[in-house]
Amino acid sequence: MPMRRLPVRSLAALTVLGTLTLTGCGTQTADPGGRTVTSAGAGKTITAQKVMQVTKVHEESGMTLLEGPVFDENGKLLVVDVTAPAGKPKVLRLDVRKKTSQSVHTDSRGAYTSAQFSPYDGRIYLSDFVHGEIVSLAPDGGDPRTFFTGEVDGARMNPDDIAFDQEGNLYISDSRGLTEGTEIGRVVRIDREGRKATVLADKLAATNGISFDVDYRGLWISELTQNRVSYLLLGKNGETVASRHTAIRVDGGIAQTDSIAVDAAGNLYQALHGRAAMIVYNKHGERLATVEVPRGTxxxxxxxxxxxxPGGTRAYMTVSGPAGGYLYAFDALARGIRQSNGG
Incomplete structure (x- = not known):
């Protein structure tokens, strides 16, 4: 079937497709920087430039959806293809200079929506949205292990994005309720050994993006079905939430709030599902810029x-649709840190 615009994030279709199709540091490129145009009242517009096509629409799933870009220690960029069928590359490593890609990992069932390197053991961690699991790989893509599976407080997760604290504990956006349209999403903390899972926040509207702020004091989270970004101030040792409030209401029109990244200046890069664009806010909720693909695309x-x-300002955005999965580049407003590298 052709890839199409869904009423909620394409991941909603995966809960059905999972049983039908899914079973069975950094470098600087020579690509030109984005052209910036001032736009009164809405910050500046940054036009991202195409770097490369990474994937085509899969016949088996009828779509492709690139996610979870993260730089490895050699400056190569890893991405996941959420809807890749069994046997096709589900994790890919891109050389943004040479504009080449190679398969890092595939399996028979995973629907991976994010990728992150752990500061604790250096392994790649993937969230399997459909099966409610966290899987880890060796840096070269080998040695797959199930890090966490099962229920958390009586309910299996739909893990979307991952953020690590400085000690290697995982903070996960659990997008429960996405397909039903109910506000039962959660933020789940799993200790770095994978032994203890704790619900830090609940009654969220399809939790999607998640990122620590610059000082690791709190978490920015996006709620897809309410188009809002909330801020969770963490308590002692990051094991509780001291306070929680709606920080930004995103005027996305038909688009919805997807993943979040944070740069060294504390700016938030809010991705949009339903529009090939990102909105950049500062920590006070002021809209600084819109990043979009060239007009006419x-x-x-x-x-x-x-x-x-990491340490630079070149940013790489994953963009998908019926034309395939692409990588676009632009100049970020501040340098990259761990909070803007994966998730």
Whole structure:
């Protein structure tokens, strides 16, 4: 079937497709920087430039959806293809200079929506949205292990994005309720050994993006079905939430709030599902910029996530639609840190 715009994030279709199709540091490129145009009242517009096509629409699933960009220690960019069928590359490593890609990992069932390197053991961690699991790989893509599976407080997760604290504990956006349209999403903390899972926040509207702020004091989370970004101030040792409030209401029109990244200046890069664009806010909720693909570009429907070159300002945005899965580049407003590298 052709890839299409869904009423909620394409991941909603995966809960059905999962049983039908899914079973059975950084470098600087030579690509030109984005052209910036001032736009009164809404910050500036940054036009991202195409770097490369990464994937085509899969016949088996009828779509492709790139996510979870993260730089490895060699400056190569890893991405996941959420809807890749069994046997096709589900994790890919991109050389943004040479504009080449290679398969890192595939399996028979995973629907991976994010990728992150743990500061604790250096392994790649993937969230399997459909099966409610966290899987880890060796840096080269081998040695797959199930890090966490099962229920958390009586309910299996739909893990979307991952954020690590400085000690390697995982903070996960659990997008429960996405397909039903109910506000039963959660933020779940799993200790770095995978032994203890705790619900930090609940009654959220399809929790999607998640990222620590610059000082690791709190979490920015996006709620897809309410188009809002909330801020969770963490308590002692990050094991509780001291306070929680709606921080930003995103005027996305038909687009919805997807993943979040944070740069060294504390700016938030809010990806949009349903529009090939991102909105950049400062920590006070002021809209600084909109990042979008060039006008006239067709067949691209969602900008899901971004990775900013660690220590640099070159940013790489994953964009997908009926035309396939693409990587676009632009100049970020500040340098990249761990909070803007994966999730």
């Amino acid at each position: 067709t067949g691209l429907e969602s900008a899901t996530n971004v990775a900013i070159t």
